[in-house]
Each structure stands twice: as structure tokens, then as C-alpha cells.
Amino acid sequence: MLKGIAYHQDSWVQSDKLYVHISDLSIHRAYAVFDYMKEKKGKVPWIDAYLDRFFRSLNLAGIGITQTKQEVHDLIHDMIRQNGFGISGIKLLATGGYSPNGFTVPDQSNFFILNYKGKQIDPVIYQNGIVLIHDDFQRPNPEIKTTQYFNTAQLYQKMLKHKADDVLYHHHGIITETSRANFYVIKNGGIRTSGGHILSGITRKNFLKTFKDKYPIDLGDLYFSDLKNIDEAFITSTTRGVVPVVKIEDLLIGNGEVGSITKKLMAQFNDKY
Amino acid sequence: MLKGIAYHQDSWVQSDKLYVHISDLSIHRAYAVFDYMKEKKGKVPWIDAYLDRFFRSLNLAGIGITQTKQEVHDLIHDMIRQNGFGISGIKLLATGGYSPNGFTVPDQSNFFILNYKGKQIDPVIYQNGIVLIHDDFQRPNPEIKTTQYFNTAQLYQKMLKHKADDVLYHHHGIITETSRANFYVIKNGGIRTSGGHILSGITRKNFLKTFKDKYPIDLGDLYFSDLKNIDEAFITSTTRGVVPVVKIEDLLIGNGEVGSITKKLMAQFNDKY
Numbered sequence: 001m002l003k004g005i006a007y008h009q010d011s012w013v014q015s016d017k018l019y020v021h022i023s024d025l026s027i028h029r030a031y032a033v034f035d036y037m038k039e040k041k042g043k044v045p046w047i048d049a050y051l052d053r054f055f056r057s058l059n060l061a062g063i064g065i066t067q068t069k070q071e072v073h074d075l076i077h078d079m080i081r082q083n084g085f086g087i088s089g090i091k092l093l094a095t096g097g098y099s100p101n102g103f104t105v106p107d108q109s110n111f112f113i114l115n116y117k118g119k120q121i122d123p124v125i126y127q128n129g130i131v132l133i134h135d136d137f138q139r140p141n142p143e144i145k146t147t148q149y150f151n152t153a154q155l156y157q158k159m160l161k162h163k164a165d166d167v168l169y170h171h172h173g174i175i176t177e178t179s180r181a182n183f184y185v186i187k188n189g190g191i192r193t194s195g196g197h198i199l200s201g202i203t204r205k206n207f208l209k210t211f212k213d214k215y216p217i218d219l220g221d222l223y224f225s226d227l228k229n230i231d232e233a234f235i236t237s238t239t240r241g242v243v244p245v246v247k248i249e250d251l252l253i254g255n256g257e258v259g260s261i262t263k264k265l266m267a268q269f270n271d272k273y
Numbered sequence: 274m275l276k277g278i279a280y281h282q283d284s285w286v287q288s289d290k291l292y293v294h295i296s297d298l299s300i301h302r303a304y305a306v307f308d309y310m311k312e313k314k315g316k317v318p319w320i321d322a323y324l325d326r327f328f329r330s331l332n333l334a335g336i337g338i339t340q341t342k343q344e345v346h347d348l349i350h351d352m353i354r355q356n357g358f359g360i361s362g363i364k365l366l367a368t369g370g371y372s373p374n375g376f377t378v379p380d381q382s383n384f385f386i387l388n389y390k391g392k393q394i395d396p397v398i399y400q401n402g403i404v405l406i407h408d409d410f411q412r413p414n415p416e417i418k419t420t421q422y423f424n425t426a427q428l429y430q431k432m433l434k435h436k437a438d439d440v441l442y443h444h445h446g447i448i449t450e451t452s453r454a455n456f457y458v459i460k461n462g463g464i465r466t467s468g469g470h471i472l473s474g475i476t477r478k479n480f481l482k483t484f485k486d487k488y489p490i491d492l493g494d495l496y497f498s499d500l501k502n503i504d505e506a507f508i509t510s511t512t513r514g515v516v517p518v519v520k521i522e523d524l525l526i527g528n529g530e531v532g533s534i535t536k537k538l539m540a541q542f543n544d545k546y
Contacts, residue, residue: 001373019292030303031426105429153304156378
């Protein structure tokens with residue numbers, strides 16, 4: 001839940017009073033980039049990696065902000081200290097700015113730092129696993145963290161119907177990622193995750209680093225048609241670490257229960273969540 | 274230029290004071306649809322076709338508004354009467370609404386009617402033609418008028434450099450449309466425009482109806498590699514009707530001047546613009 005104070009341009013603003021003029025290009029042209037990291041007790045794990053990715057997105061998108069990486073780093077810590085949520089999500093958001101005609105790109109962008117008050121994660125997701133729905137979709141510009149989630153938002157009623165947690169993207173029969181996480185399968189003791197056309201997840205990077213010498217890990221194409229033959233599946237995300245996937249729409253993964261290797265991965269990786 | 278009064282939910286608001294809370298899903302998830310039509314002296318040509326398309330977009334996007342088509346029709350006329358611009362653009366915009374966590378879709382959408390004060394079109398675009406740049410891009414969900422123009426906004430500096438008017442989309446070697454218009458080529462006296470994977474332009478439909486018995490018109494694939502062999506090119510759009518295209522980045526179309534058939538088409542079609 002968006003709460004407490006937020007940062008907009010050069011000021012702190014109560015987030016319930018944080019309004020954007022209707023002419024903003026994020027509204028008319030989806031011209032915006034963002035990033036999202038997690039606070040736990042005043043600390044922000046891997047904050048530098050998130051800041052690097054955000055500034056890379058800005059650069060590739062052609063959106064400039066006046067703050068330096070160090071200034072944004074300090075503003076984030078200032079904000080979470082002021083809000084004192086303990087567990088929270090932190091969103092950096094930069095839009096193309098106010099455009100009087102709705103498409104010409106102005107010189108000045110709009111930059112926001114938002115704080116979402118969180119709570120302890122319900123352990124049931126780790127115990128029982130989650131359900132995904134799927135959609136034929138390739139994220140445009142996967143190297144940039146854009147706001148292009150129209151397809152996922154459009155599938156919201158379908159997600160509710162399936163009690164699903166997220167949407168698994170695939171295109172031309174090849175699985176890439178979910179809308180908010182990276183996706184992995186386990187077959188015959190080996191882990192495979194998509195190697196390309198995906199958003200480069202910070203948690204994915206840390207996961208791969210943690211387990212590269214402990215399990216065979218293959219970065220290659222995941223075929224949608226192969227989901228019926230895999231033993232286990234899971235996702236990794238900033239907010240929740242490793243989370244088992246037990247069902248994709250009506251297809252049970254393995255026997256539909258959380259797999260034994262996924263349990264070991266959670267035990268070794270999820271202490272930060 | 275966005276000016277005068279605008280409509281938001283159930284009220285008239287001065288557009289310079291029309292603010293949206295930061296939690297809106299158009300900002301975070303590009304979850305919004307819109308449509309755009311033109312007023313000329315208090316009249317809105319083909320308003321019913323635009324309203325039909327907007328309501329079709331809403332339906333496909335899963336975004337509901339409380340107003341009926343007739344009510345939106347009346348609100349549009351009420352707004353342009355109050356603003357009295359004479360020449361203006363009218364934008365209908367509906368977003369997924371306010372979402373406290375930035376991704377869950379709420380029950381209530383946000384609906385806006387905006388008025389952009391226009392001016393007489395500079396005749397130089399018809400006399401000299403316009404320049405386009407091009408981009409390898411396929412609009413996702415072309416059957417819905419979404420706000421997914423990130424790629425076009427990102428190319429804004431390149432557009433300035435080429436003094437270009439718009440971006441021509443092509444994908445796998447096949448041309449679809451420009452970001453704000455439909456695209457046509459003329460070769461050996463026949464007109465060809467893309468038949469699929471495009472936003473269904475209202476002006477395109479009227480153009481095809483007007484000229485179907487006067488010229489050979491082919492709705493088929495336009496190959497990007499064939500641009501060097503065509504005689505003439507033009508676009509059609511809501512705001513400006515038929516506009517000649519004389520250059521695509523560094524490639525001159527024909528001899529780089531406005532073609533003779535395009536001149537005839539403009540003479541017969543552009544009296545409304």
C-alpha cells in the first residue's frame with residue numbers, strides 16, 4: 001500500500017496528496033521507466049544493483065533526471081527512515097514529463113520515489129506454492145524496465161478466476177518470464193531458466209551466483225510444450241525470493257506439490273525475505 | 274494544446290487544474306485506452322465511428338466507464354460548446370483507476386474527456402510533404418487503442434534530427450502503420466495499404482470508401498525493402514486527412530516531391546481538414 005511520504009522533483013510530499021497533471025506522458029504515451037526494491041528493517045539489499053539498472057533504463061529510454069545515483073541512494077534512505085515502515089517496497093519512477101499536446105517530449109521529466117508499506121510475507125506461498133496463468137506476449141524492450149503491463153492488467157479477471165499470482169509470458173512457444181518475476185524449471189535435478197529476451201532480474205542474478213556451483217544451471221530456451229514433462233517450477237522476485245509454482249492454469253507441475261529441490265533452494269536463499 | 278475545461282468522472286474541471294493521483298494504473302501499468310477525434314466549427318465528423326471504436330477498446334481492455342455512448346456523445350458536444358475553440362482535438366481517455374499497490378486492478382476506472390485547442394493546419398505539409406523515420410516495432414494489441422507509444426516517444430530526438438513528423442512501424446520486413454496514422458504507397462497507378470495488424474483508422478475507412486471505385490486499391494503486405502521502388506507515399510489521419518510522404522529517413526520517395534496522384538487524392542478528400 002502506497003503510504004507515508006514520497007519524493008517528487010525536489011520535495012517531500014504526503015503520498016495521498018501526490019498528484020500528477022493529466023498532461024504527463026506516462027498517462028498518454030506510456031513513456032516512463034521504473035524500478036522496485038525492497039526494504040527490510042531500514043536496509044535495502046543490493047540497492048546499488050537496482051540503482052544501476054534504473055539509471056540504465058533512464059539512459060536507454062532517453063529520460064533524464066537531475067539527481068545523481070548517489071543522491072537517489074541517499075533520498076531512498078532518507079525516505080525509509082522518515083516513514084519507518086520496517087518492511088516496504090521502494091519504487092523509483094521517472095516519466096517523460098508534461099506534454100501540452102500529449103505527444104511532444106518536453107525537456108523536463110517527472111521523477112518520483114514512492115514507498116509501499118509491506119507486511120511479513122504469508123508463508124503459505126512457500127508451503128503450498130502459487131498458480132500462474134499464461135499469455136502469448138513478448139515484453140517490448142526487455143532491457144528497459146518500462147511500464148508496459150497492459151496485457152497483464154487486462155488479464156486481471158482471469159487471474160482472479162484461477163486464483164493466480166502472476167502471468168507467465170511465452171511467445172512462439174518459448175517461455176520468457178512472468179510479469180513480475182523470473183521463471184525456472186527443474187528436470188532430472190537440473191535447473192533451467194530463460195537466457196534472453198527477459199528483464200534482467202537482480203534477484204535472478206543473485207540466485208544464479210548463489211547456486212552456480214551447487215546445481216547444474218542451464219540458461220536456454222524453455223519450451224511451453226515441455227511444461228508437462230518438468231519435475232518442478234519456481235519463480236524468483238525482489239519481494240519474495242524463491243517461490244514454488246505448482247500449477248499453470250489447469251496444468252499441474254509435477255504432482256502439483258512443492259518439489260524437493262525447490263524446498264532446498266528456498267531454505268538456502270530465502271532468509272532475506 | 275490542452276486548454277479550457279475538461280471532464281473527469283462526473284465533473285467539469287479546468288484542464289490546467291486537472292490532476293491525477295500518482296497511484297493511477299495508466300502511470301504504473303500503461304493500463305489505459307483512448308480515442309481522438311477532431312472538432313471543426315462545433316462539428317465532430319464521424320463521431321459515432323470514434324465512439325464505437327472507443328467503447329470497443331474499453332470492452333477489449335476490460336475497463337468499464339459509467340457513461341453510455343450517448344452520454345459521452347453529449348458531453349463532447351457540451352465541452353466543445355463551452356470551450357468554443359472552433360478547431361480542436363478531443364481525447365477520450367479511460368484508465369484502470371487508482372491502485373494502492375500499483376498493480377491490482379480496482380473496480381473504478383478513471384474517465385477523462387480532454388480538449389486540445391488547435392489551429393488551421395499549415396498548408397506546407399500538403400505542398401512539400403513530410404518526412405518519416407522508421408522503427409522495427411509491432412504495436413501490441415492493435416485492435417485496441419492503447420497508450421503503448423513508448424518506442425515512439427523514445428525516438429523523439431531522432432525525429433527532431435530528421436525533422437520528421439512521425440515514425441513508420443515495420444516488423445519482419447513488413448510495414449504496418451505510423452504511430453499516429455495509416456500509411457499507403459502508390460506504384461504504377463495503384464494504391465496499397467496494409468490490411469492487418471494495424472489500428473483500424475476511422476479516416477482510413479473513409480478514405481477507402483471514398484476511393485474504392487476510383488483507383489485500384491490493394492490491402493496487402495507492404496514490404497519495407499520495396500520502398501525504394503514505389504512512386505508515391507502518403508498517410509491518412511484524423512487530424513490532417515491525406516498528407517504526402519516524401520522521405521523516409523534518408524530514402525527519397527520517388528523523386529522526393531509530392532506525387533501527382535497524391536495531389537488528386539488531397540484535392541478530393543481534404544476539404545474537411
